[in-house]
Every structure is written in C-alpha cells, then in structure tokens.
Amino acid sequence: MKTFVTGATGFIGSAIVRELLRDGREVRVLARTGSDLSNLKGLDVEIWRGDLLDAESLHHGTKGCDVLYHAAADYRLWTRKPDEVFRTNVGGTIAIFKAAIENNVSRVVYTSSVGTLGNPGNGKPGNEDTEVTLADMVGSYKKSKFMAEREAEKFIACGLPVVIVNPSTPVGPYDIKPTPTGKIIVDFLNRRMPAYLDTGLNLIAVEDCARGHILAEQKGIPGRKYILGNSNFSLYEIFKLLQKITGIEAPKIQLPYTPVLVAAWLNEGLSLITGMEPLIPLAGVQMASHKMFFDSDRAVLELGLPQTPVEVALERAVEWFSANDYAYEYRRNQYNAA
Numbered sequence: 001m002k003t004f005v006t007g008a009t010g011f012i013g014s015a016i017v018r019e020l021l022r023d024g025r026e027v028r029v030l031a032r033t034g035s036d037l038s039n040l041k042g043l044d045v046e047i048w049r050g051d052l053l054d055a056e057s058l059h060h061g062t063k064g065c066d067v068l069y070h071a072a073a074d075y076r077l078w079t080r081k082p083d084e085v086f087r088t089n090v091g092g093t094i095a096i097f098k099a100a101i102e103n104n105v106s107r108v109v110y111t112s113s114v115g116t117l118g119n120p121g122n123g124k125p126g127n128e129d130t131e132v133t134l135a136d137m138v139g140s141y142k143k144s145k146f147m148a149e150r151e152a153e154k155f156i157a158c159g160l161p162v163v164i165v166n167p168s169t170p171v172g173p174y175d176i177k178p179t180p181t182g183k184i185i186v187d188f189l190n191r192r193m194p195a196y197l198d199t200g201l202n203l204i205a206v207e208d209c210a211r212g213h214i215l216a217e218q219k220g221i222p223g224r225k226y227i228l229g230n231s232n233f234s235l236y237e238i239f240k241l242l243q244k245i246t247g248i249e250a251p252k253i254q255l256p257y258t259p260v261l262v263a264a265w266l267n268e269g270l271s272l273i274t275g276m277e278p279l280i281p282l283a284g285v286q287m288a289s290h291k292m293f294f295d296s297d298r299a300v301l302e303l304g305l306p307q308t309p310v311e312v313a314l315e316r317a318v319e320w321f322s323a324n325d326y327a328y329e330y331r332r333n334q335y336n337a338a
C-alpha cells in the first residue's frame with residue numbers, strides 16, 4: 001500500500017512517516033526543493049519534489065497512492081505577509097484534495113489542530129463538538145486552519161473519504177524548528193524562562209499523535225473529528241514537570257496578562273516596520289488568554305489512541321534537544337555536575 005505524506009519534513013509529519021515505516025508501508029513524501037530533509041535522514045522513503053501550491057506536482061505525486069496524509073501547514077504565529085499562510089493552509093489543502101480525487105485515493109487523513117475547535121475558556125476542556133465560529137479564531141494561523149477544515153468538509157460532502165484529526169500539543173524528539181512549545185522547552189533548558197503566564201495546554205507524546213493518525217485511517221469515520229491529545233496541564237505545571245526531569249528550577253513569577261498583551265501589541269507594531277519576527281508574538285499572547293484544555297476521550301475510546309505519560313514525552317524532548325545542541329546551557333550544567 002503506497003502512502004503519500006505532506007509535511008513529512010516537519011515535527012508531526014516525520015513522526016507519521018516513522019510510524020508508517022514501522023508498519024511496513026511504502027511511503028512517498030512531498031518535499032519542496034531546498035527543504036531541510038534532516039528529519040527524514042536514514043528513512044526508506046521516496047522523495048517527491050513538489051509544492052502544495054503546484055497542482056501539477058500534486059497530481060503526479062499522488063498518482064498510484066492509496067492513502068494520503070495531509071500534515072503540511074504553515075504554522076507561523078506572525079508574518080508580514082499573512083496571505084502566505086492562507087495560501088498554504090487553505091489553498092494547499094484544496095489543491096491536494098483535488099489531486100486525491102483525480103487519482104482515486106481511497107483514504108485521506110487531514111491534520112487540523114485543536115486551535116480550530118471551541119474552547120469554553122474557563123478551564124473546562126473543549127471537545128470535537130464544542131461550538132465555535134471563525135470569529136473565535138485568533139491570528140492568521142488559526143483562521144486559516146479553521147477555513148481549511150471547512151474546505152475539507154466540502155470535499156467530504158462530495159465523497160472524498162477524509163478523516164479529520166485535531167492534534168493538541170505534541171512534544172518529543174525531532175522538533176527541529178522548534179515548534180512554539182518546543183521553544184518553550186528549549187528556553188527553559190537554557191534558563192531563559194524567568195516568568196510565566198497563567199495559561200495551559202493539552203500535551204501528547206508526538207509518537208502517540210502520529211499513531212493516532214494511522215488509527216484514524218484504519219478506524220476513523222470520514223467526516224468525524226478526533227482530538228489527538230492526552231493530559232491537560234497549566235504552564236506552571238509543565239515547568240514543574242521539567243524541573244523534576246532536569247533539576248532546573250521552575251519560574252516562580254506569574255506575569256499579569258494585560259501588560260504582556262500591551263507589550264505584544266507594541267512589539268508586533270515594531271515588527272511590521274522592521275520586518276523582524278516579534279519577540280512576543282501577539283497571536284501567542286492572545287491564545288494564552290485562556291487555557292487550551294481539551295478532552296480526547298473520543299480518540300481514545302473509538303480509535304485506541306495511545307496515552308504515553310506526558311512526563312516520558314517531555315523526557316524524550318529534553319534528551320533530543322540536549323543531544324542536538326539546542327540546550328547548550330543544560331548540557332554545560334550536566335557536564336559540570338559530572
């Protein structure tokens with residue numbers, strides 16, 4: 001069974017590829033010319049050069065494939081050109097799904113995000129059916145992913161068998177960019193996290209998230225959404241887990257939200273002038289205004305989503321960042337302690 005994977009050079013996408021290869025699948029991955037292929041190093045995959053914005057490359061790339069995993073996305077929280085985010089996340093989704101129809105792909109798994117789902121905002125977890133509208137979306141990334149989900153639903157209505165998965169916040173190895181959450185871990189390891197906001201996240205081991213995609217292909221119902229998550233933690237609780245793993249003391253200062261929001265607005269305004277990425281992304285601060293807690297029971301009960309302890313996932317992330325020269329301060333302290 002030949003499987004086509006977009007986003008395979010990224011964090012979640014490369015984890016999906018590894019799980020597919022463990023299952024003995026034949027994998028073809030989409031990669032733009034000049035892409036960083038380090039996450040695919042040593043993996044037995046066919047590299048298909050193309051682009052989500054190049055319909056012809058998608059048509060030829062998906063030809064002969066039985067299954068499509070569409071995990072590619074532009075997840076930047078800030079850019080001077082937000083249209084680029086919409087072109088990739090919305091236009092690219094439409095293009096790859098058209099290619100899937102043209103080539104009679106028998107199953108599609110679409111990687112969305114919990115960011116597109118409703119969230120009560122009061123610390124209670126949201127689920128796949130919590131009410132939400134486009135007006136609830138903060139920033140270009142979330143808006144574009146919400147709109148891409150609506151496009152996926154149109155293709156489902158036309159008969160394309162798409163299962164939508166909504167990963168929460170995966171953590172673990174091979175977070176090469178890193179993701180915003182990976183950067184939090186890296187900053188903590190390098191002792192650059194003196195304070196925190198009162199917010200929260202749902203964490204899941206990236207390997208479990210990847211396996212959840214495959215389970216969605218095998219057991220998921222087209223048109224039905226599945227949250228791929230594990231446990232809900234406040235940001236402070238995450239830092240306490242990292243303290244337990246690393247011995248680095250968790251920050252004790254909780255910042256008030258309003259001054260941070262004002263600083264983010266000012267920082268973003270400056271970035272629009274200079275073109276430099278803001279140190280405090282406004283969309284990230286706005287998202288942190290309430291805890292992003294979610295209930296993944298549907299995926300656990302219907303798909304059999306694995307639930308590796310989050311502490312284990314964080315340990316793997318710490319080990320990988322340390323081994324790959326992201327956490328120089330942490331490695332130096334380990335060396336001195338030895």
